Each structure stands twice: as C-alpha cells, then as structure tokens.
Amino acid sequence: MIKLYNSLTNKIEEFKPIKENEVSMYVCGPTVYSNIHIGNSRPVVFFDTVARFFEYMGYKVTYVSNFTDIDDKIIKRAKEEGITEKEVSEKYIASISATYRRLNCLPHYKNPKVTETMDQIIDFIDDLVKKGGAYIVDNDVYFDVSKISEYGVLSGQTVENLINGARIDTNDKKKNPIDFTLWKETEEGIKWDSPFGKGRPGWHTECVVMIHSIFKGMIDIHGGGLDLKFPHHDNEIAQSLCMYNNKIANYWMHNGRIDMGGEKMSKSTGNLIWANDLLDRISYQVFRLIILNVPYRQPLNYKEELIAQATNDFEKIRRAYVSLYRDLELNYEIKKVEIKASDLVNIKNEFIEAMSNDFNTANAITSIFNLVKLINNYIRNKETSYEVKEEALELLKELLWVLGIEVEVSPLTKEEKELVIKWADARGNKDFELADSLRKEITERNIVL
Secondary structure, eight states, X not given: OOEEEETTTTEEEEOOOSSTTEEEEEXXXXXXXXXXXXXXXXXXXXXXXXXXXXXXXXOEEEEEEOBBOOOHHHHHHHHHHTSOHHHHHHHHHHHHHHHXXXXXXXXXXXXXXXXXXXXXXXXXXXXXHHHTSEEEETTEEEEOGGGOTTTTTTTTOOHHHHHHOTTSOOOTTOSSTTOEEEEEEOSSSOOBOOTTOSEEEOHHHHHHHHHHHHHSSOEEEEEEEGGGIIIIIHHHHHHHHHHHSSOSEEEEEEEOOEEETTEEOBTTTTBOOBHHHHHHHSOHHHHHHHHHTSOTTSOEEEOTHHHHHHXXXXXXXXXXXXXXXXXXXXXXXXXXXXOOOHHHHHHHHHHHHHHHBTOOHHHHHHHHHHHHHHXXXXXXXXXXXXXXXXXXXXXXXHHHHHTTOXXXXXXXXXXXXXXXXXXXXXXXXXXXXXHHHHHHHHHHTTOOO
16 A cells, blocks of 8 residues: 655545556646756656656556746746747757756656647636636736635645735736736747737646646646645646646645755755756766655755765665676576565565655665665575575665666676686685786776676
C-alpha cells in the first residue's frame, strides 16, 4: 500500500488510482526565459523518482510536465537578447530538456507548450465567461472568485483574509480585488486574436487546459513546488471547479524549497546556483543524492558540505557495485534474476516500505547502504554463493534505478580478464612485486576494479 501526503486534505492518505494499476500525474514545469537553478531542479528530480517508484511497483505511469512559453519575463529576455520570444523559448526549452537528460530523468509522456494549446485556452476562457464564472472588462477577462465557495481550499486562504491582505493589487476593473486575470489585452509581445480582444492568456489558466486536453478528465496526482500552492494551484482548482466541478486531481503534492544561506533561492535576487553549473562540477548521481537525502516536504538548506557528503556516499555505492560486478564477471555469469535470499528480500521490503511511506527517499537511501554493507560482507566471505551475489547485484541495480541512479561499469575484454586474474593470483601467492607490476598495468589501462 502506497501512502502519500495530500496537500488538499493535509493528511497522509492511501493512494487509490482512478484507473486500476495506472497513475496519471502532472507537474508544473518551468517558464522558459532562462535555465533552471538547483531550486527548480528539486521537483524535477523528486517527481521523476515518484514516477520511477510507481513504475517499479507495477503501475503504468503517464507523467506530463509543461513548458510555459508565454510570459512577461520571456518578452523582457527577448528584448535583452535582440531575438524573438519564440527564439527565446525554443532556446531554453532545448537547454532545459538537456538538463533533464543530464539529471538522468525518464522522458515524460508529453511536454505541452502553452503556444501549442492556445485554441483550447481561448475556448476554455470563452466557456467560463458564458457560464458566468468570468467577466470581460475592456478586452481583459477576469475570473470571478465570488462564484467559488471553496476558493483557497488548497492553501487554506480565506477570501476575507485575502481581500484584507496588503499583497492584493488594486485594480478598478475588477469586481473583486482577488479576481485574477484569464486574458489580458496587450500591445507588447506575442498576442492572439480572441473573442475578448487581441492579447494573451493569464498564467493560471494554462495548466488547467493542458491537463484537460491531455487527460480528458481528473488525474491522480498534481505536483509542483510549495511556492505554487497559492495562488497558482488554488486558481487552477477554482477554474476547474467552475468548469468541470472537480479539483483537477485527487492528490496534490508539493515539495519544499531549496534555501541558500537560509534564504529562498531566487532568480530575481541572484541568490542561486544554476543546475548546469553544478552538474559541470559533480556527477548527476551525486546531484540526485543531495536532493533525495532530505524528505521532499522539508526545506533543503544547500551548502557545499552536502557535495562532499553525497560524493562520499556515491563512492561507497560505486565501489560495492563495481567490486561485486567484477567478482561475478570473472567467476560467474551475470544475468537478471529473482531476489530470493532472505537478507536481500528484507532489504528490498525495507526500501519499498520507505518509499511507500510518502516517498521517504532518505530512509530508502539508508536501505541501499544496508545493502552495500551486506554486499561488502558477501565479497569478503568466500562462503557466499555466486547465486546470492548475483541476486545482490540485481537488487542494488533495481533500487538505484528507482532513485534515478546508475553505476557505469564496462565489461572486461578477454585480455583484460586474463590480466585481472593474473593480478589476483599474484596477490593470492603473495608475489607482491608481480602484483604491483600488474596493478600498474591495470591502472594504465583504466580498468576499474
């Protein structure tokens, strides 16, 4: 049984899919006016891991994440770079997609773009107006929050508090100060013809339409960063309640932010580290361990010490994996096998239990280190059968895959195998001079043991 924290109810709940053995999931993607920083990468890595675990547990996963390719920031960047908005968005979609690959994320089912969904967005807004959930003022369209009694259901905000809040912009065009924009007339930047006037859509409408156009109804999980909970996700829900009488998803999941020196990581303040810059310094495996070693709902306070810790952690995993692989490669046949040994079954169950308990990746990593310790004991203990060692390698490979981590190891050629066997024999015979000579040759050939 998989349990997760539902932000909609603020409770840990048993996951019950809409369709048996299937998971439909949508996660808000980036606005493509720049590359992503490591704060933006947290939902990318975490929800990729969620999708992987569901797949590992036998579910068919349909995972969608969008690209917002219309925004004032894109217009500003286009002016700064002297290119069109389309050129800006295409440039950064390509770059961000490459970053996803560098992070070893599985391909999404779809990555819809706002510009490709424009006809459906315009029709959706027009239907909201006709239903009385939205109104037109001077070619702008606003959503009428007063029509939704449950407005703020996700964040717990009340309409009264929001109206009284100092953060609400005053706008004489609106019936209510917390009504939000669905369509705005504009003379600047890319624009489309619509029944309301020439302009472009508001941010909060886009995801609702993309979700409905792809999934044709409610989905299981809607995810994103905690900063999207209000107003973005609350405004999505409000529109969906008005149009479809549902809250879009049965389960809403939000990951905590990444802080830098105790402050929120932000492009506007420059208080950030770009994901690509960090990936130039460290491996994706270390990057993912940094993110996954903290429970996803908690804030992650980034500091350089985390790199050293995660690097050391991955090295322990890599050494155990490669050592076991080489042991099997030189003495046995490596193939995919069923996990039967009781010690290994127990660790697999520990891992599944951790991940099934609101995707506790930190505890799942602890289970992997329990396996690493066991593998090291297997290698030292000559009595351990190669059948059990083979199962241990398979299990380590499986559990690492769920976390999006792979250990790269190249099979030895026949000549390389003979060299390694000679070295092992020399060590066993205590011919240390020969062993040192052979070890030097092994190192010069870049053979990883």
